[in-house]
Amino acid sequence: MEVVTAVKNRRAVKTFDPNHKISDETRRVLLETAALAPSAYNIQHWRIVDVRDPVQRAAIREVAWGQAQVTDASALYVLCADLNAWQKDPQRYWATSPQPVQDFLLPKLDEYYRGKPEVARDESMRTLGIFGMTLMLVAQDLGYDSCPMDGFDFDAVAKIIRLPADFAIGYMVAVGKGTGDAWPRNREPMENLVYLDHF
């Protein structure tokens, strides 16, 4: 599928066929392709909890305003970030790059993140945004629908998925076969959004 077509066809789908199963191979392609998304310093902050246990799905739905996508989608991914990934063997993120690149970037990375938790959080959330969008477009290309979701109690979901202390949840993405039409599309006119040279 053309990327433009995938972008145009993607909608935040509210209802999914609860009986549809996504094959393990498709799940693998979905996540491995999404993981080709860019990330700051190639840190790949994303850590994905693939929630398959129906009991756990039901528990999450309860703290997610009862939204049906949580239990009915074929896959539910909780996109989390490792806020300290920047200091966990960071040389591995650049191991395939020429030595001068590594020598330049490793101290830079440390300087960029050390003592600045807000930077780690901002970078993680930026990265999760790009990862999730890539995931949704790949899903579209593979014949699936999706819904990004942050309508839930973050603390309660953190408890259910046993989120480690130095991780943060970004949002969830439900993937499956949509049933029924999405709500009518609504976008701001471009003149409300785009400024020439400055505000």
Ligand SMILES: Cc1cc2nc3c(=O)[nH]c(=O)nc-3n(C[C@H](O)[C@H](O)[C@H](O)COP(=O)(O)O)c2cc1C
């Ligand atoms: C970070 C984020 C969180 C969202 N949370 C929810 C949600 O909890 N439930 C839901 O039905 N849609 C959710 N949406 C979908 C938006 O409502 C939807 O993208 C928007 O209305 C535009 O519709 P479209 O994606 O179909 O073009 C979320 C979207 C984003 C980006």
